[in-house]
Structures are given as structure tokens and as C-alpha cells.
Amino acid sequence: MGSKCLPLPQVVFGIGLALFILRGLPGHSLEPSFAVHSAKPQRKTNKRRGVSPQVLTRQLTDAASANHVLFLVENHASSLDEHHIGAALKRLAKEAPSDSQMALKDDPGFRTLLVRTSELLSGLQSQALTNVLWSLAKVDHDPGNDFMQAALKACMRQISCSTPQDLVNSLWACAKLDYQPGPQFLQAALARSQTTLGRFVPMDLANVVWSCAKLQYHPGETFLQQVLVESNAKIARFVPVDINNIFWGCAKLGYRPKSLLQPLLLAAEQQLEHFDSQQLASLLWSCTVLGLPPTPALLQALPSKRKTQLISLGPRGLSFVLWLYATMGHHPGTDFIALVLDKLSRSIPAFGFCGPEGLSGVLWACANFDHQPGESHMAGLLASAQRTLPEFSASQLSQLLWACARLGHQPDKSFLVDWLQQAAAKEEGFQRHELHTCLSASIQLNFEDGVSMIEGMLRSERIPSSERPVYRLVAGE
Secondary structure: OOOOOOOOOOEEEOOOEEEOOOOOOOOOOOOHHHOOHHHOOOOOOOOOOOOOHHHHHHHHHOOOOHHHHHHHHHHOHHHOOHHHHHHHHHHHHHHOOOOHHHHHHOOHHHHHHHHHHHHHHHHOOHHHHHHHHHHHHHOOOOOOHHHHHHHHHHHHHOHHHOOHHHHHHHHHHHHHOOOOOOHHHHHHHHHHHHHOHHHOOHHHHHHHHHHHHHOOOOOOHHHHHHHHHHHHHOHHHOOHHHHHHHHHHHHHHOOOOHHHHHHHHHHHHOOHHHOOHHHHHHHHHHHHHHOOOOOHHHHHHOOOOOHHHHHHHHHHHHHHHHHHHHHHOOOOOHHHHHHHHHHHHOOOOOOOOOHHHHHHHHHHHHHHOOOOOOHHHHHHHHHHHHHOHHHOOHHHHHHHHHHHHHOOOOOOHHHHHHHHHHHHHOHHHOOHHHHHHHHHHHHHOOOHHHHHHHHHHHHOOOOOHHHOOOOOOOOOO
């Protein structure tokens, strides 16, 4: 992955599910500095003397652990220069586990490092500045608005001489930290990027598109077209994470040049065995949004993954995948659906971590595929849904009732009473076609109270909301 981190962007489907944010580097053990501090080895407080700046830089770069880095920082705090700061932060970024944020925030060595960085910030060179931002984003530490404003102000002064890597790293850091740098910085950074696109490597090309999308900033179709033209010229060097990020960015920005994206999709097909489950799910979603029909090989790539490889998707990811295949109208196979349902049911409580989007999506997908989940799974799905019904949107309530009717499953009376209460509370959120869906499902389920209330909603739809009847239901009605 080089010197930069490429997070897997969140996969979001039509009912608002956000998915898959990768943090940290896989395969790194938890270093003592990131563990609970009461159990951390006591650091010495005596300062070393006579260590040259070059030697200290080498010691920080070659430190055996994150704890060793912070030990050196504390012992040489007053003599740290920009090279030492850069070396220390990059070493921490390389080691940082996914749960390092809170532990680092409370570490005295890390606080010392941040204070010294703030003192030197305005004088740092472009590469050192962007390395600081990238490293803080990599360890998922938000240094605060004042720090970010000062850092970006310093970046702005040097933007005309920034390298492609400097530009992309600063944009990626802002996106990763959910910090809006403002249109002035974005316009300047992208204008400089546009003049140096020929020097961008595939990782930079993908990251600049991903960062713009994450920051909800549209750089303009001319810029995106130039990025994709440059990407196609370097297509042989693209790896799965780059392809996935550029597709996700284009999908989120609503940029759909099929002729420029098709070569990248073919490149993805040639590397399918190197895509992980999250990347495949994200790529399928992007193709759906971009109007690019996935190839048969891409459609079958996820169902072909081993069971252990699907675990990384998590409950919401697995439910998203079922919803996604149903949206595309592609049946992933009975065995795959059964496998997903079985995995989701093994949580405690069963189906307890899917969320409203996942629960309604799973049932909607099963109904679309005419796949009977079985009494045990159906009971678990509806029990989990009933516990979280107040969190369901009007659209999700509609999907839930429709799926029950389509699958021929009669929910018990308590579920229907709870559903009716939530539907009444969320009357304003229903679209007309959703009300008709609920009415049809209520008729099929012989749900007389549901029929009566939905018909009333349809009749009063054109009546001003202040004049509409209020539906109040209590248990047992």
C-alpha cells in the first residue's frame, strides 16, 4: 500500500445503510503504548544527552514499537524538529491498531508530540505538513479545528510547489477526519492537482476522487474526466483498492461516463481473486449506481468466497449484500442466502445487529427471491424488528409488511399492533406508493385495522396536515 492508507469507503444503499469503514493496518499486534495505561511499562524520565538530530531521526524511524517511539519523544521533547516529528508520527501510523484513538489521546508522550508539532506547524515544509495530517488521520486522531486551520493555512502558502502526493495526502486526511477544509483550499488543491495529473500514480488518482466524494465536493466533470483518462492510461498498475475507490467516488459524485469506467471494470474482473468481500460489495453497489451492468464473473465473486472470508462483512454488511443482489435482480443462489441467514441468526439475540435497514432489507430480499427463511429465522427476524420498530422509517415499515405478506407469514397480534402504532406516528413519511403497498399487504394478511388506517391515510393525503385525523392506537385495540 506504499506510504499512504487507502480506506475502504462506506458502502451506502438506497435506504441509508452505511457500510465498511476500514481503519488501521491488518496484521499488526497491539503495542504496549496503545494498551490500557495502568498496565504500560514505566518510562524513564531522564533525558539522553549528546544525541545528534540525525541519530534521533534514525532511532525514531527504527523504533521497535510505538511505546519506544513515545519514550524517545518524551526524552527529547525540547529538541524535536520537523524531521523528528515526521518520523515519529509516521512510525505511530504504521503501528496503530484500529482502537488506538482513545489510548493515544491520553498518552503523555503523544500529547507531548502534538504540543511540539503545534509549535513548529507554521514553519513546516509542504511534505512535512501533509505527512503530519496523513499520520494523524491514519491513527484516527482529530487534533481539533485550530490545529487543522493552522495546518491548512500553512499548506495553502506552499500549494504551488506541492507534489501530487502532498496534495492527495492533505485531501485524504481532511476526508478521513471528516474535516471540511473550505472551498478556497479545495479549489486551490484541485487546481494544482489538475496541472500535475500526469505525475499521479494510480493510488493518487483514486484517492483524489474518493476524497472529493467523502468531502461532498464536486470538482467538476472536466477534472473527473481528466482523472479517468489518466487512470485508463495507467490501468495496468491499478490494484483492487484503487479500482474500488475510484468507482465509489464516481458513484457518490454522480459522474457516470460509461466509456471511461468500462475499461476499469474489465481490469477489476481480471483481479477478482484479489478483491476482499468488502471491496466486492462496494464495487457491486457502485456499478448499480453508475448504471454499469456487472459481469457474470463479478456477480458470482461474492457467493464464491469461502465462509470465513464473508465474516468480515459483519451483520450489516451481510444484510446489505442480500439487499443489493435483490436490487440488481440477480439471484446469488439458495445456498448463499441460507448461509447469510444462518450467520445472521447466530448473534445474541438472533439478527440483533442488523439494524432497521438490514432487517427490512433481508426480508425484502427473501421476498423478492421467493426464498422462505424458515419458521425459526422468520421468528428471529420479526422479533428483532419488533424490538427496534421505533427506529424504522416509513419506507422500512412498508417493506417489512410487504415481505411478510409476500412470504405468506402471518405476524402475531402484538407485532401488528406495534407496527400500526409506528405507521401512525410516521404517517408524514410515507410515499403514496408505499401506502398502497401497505394496503395491499394488509389485505393479504387479513389485517383489518391496518386496512382501515391505511385507507384513511390515503383519503386524507390531500388534506392539509393540520386538518388530518390523528391515529392513536393502544395495545389490544
